[in-house]
Amino acid sequence: MKLMTSKYAEPSVSIALLLLxxxxxxxxxxxxxxxxxxxxxxxxxxxxxxxxHIGTKASLSLTIFAEVFCAGLLIIGLLTRLASLPLIIAMVVALFFAHGGQLFGEGESAGLFLTMFIVIFLMGPGKFSLDKKIGK
Structure with missing residues (x-):
């Protein structure tokens, strides 16, 4: 792997996606x-x-679903793009509703997570994932 080249290699991209x-x-x-x-x-x-406006209990339950179940799916790379969608929605709500869109203030963490989940959605899971193993 050449460190000073602008070209990228597929194994490097897949390792980067796995880490992400x-x-x-x-x-x-x-x-x-x-x-x-x-x-x-x-x-x-x-x-x-x-x-x-679905109730605080339902909102919290959906947030927990995203942050526990969908995050677990991302870790193992199963249904990766589908699992990233609830996380993207949760982070949009956290950034713009809970933190008033303060990307460089209280909402910094939500903004970083939002960016990571959007990249995962756009790029997919990479070859080191269960999605790749089962052909999805």
Whole structure:
């Protein structure tokens, strides 16, 4: 691998996508999803954002689904593009609804996650994924 070339090699892209999927998915799962899951009632009692007017319990449940289940799918590379969509929606809501669009302030983390999930959606899982193994 030549470090000073502008050309890219397919194995490098697939390794980069693997790293991106694993880091983004595990960070979301461990730092956000599991905390929300284990503190479900406490978060509900404090109040949770309800941007789609479906109720705070349903909004929190859908967020947990995205941050736990979909993040887990990203880590293993199964249904990768489909799994990234709920995460993209959750991060758009977090950035623009919960943090007022402050990309360079409180919403920085949501903005970074949003960017990572959009890249995963656009690029796909790479060859080191279950999607590739089962031919999806």
């Amino acid at each position: 999927r694993v880091v983004a998915g595990s960070s979301m799962l461990m730092n956000h999803g599991l905390k929300k899951l284990s503190n479900f009632n406490a978060i509900l009692s404090k109040g949770f954002a309800d941007p789609f």
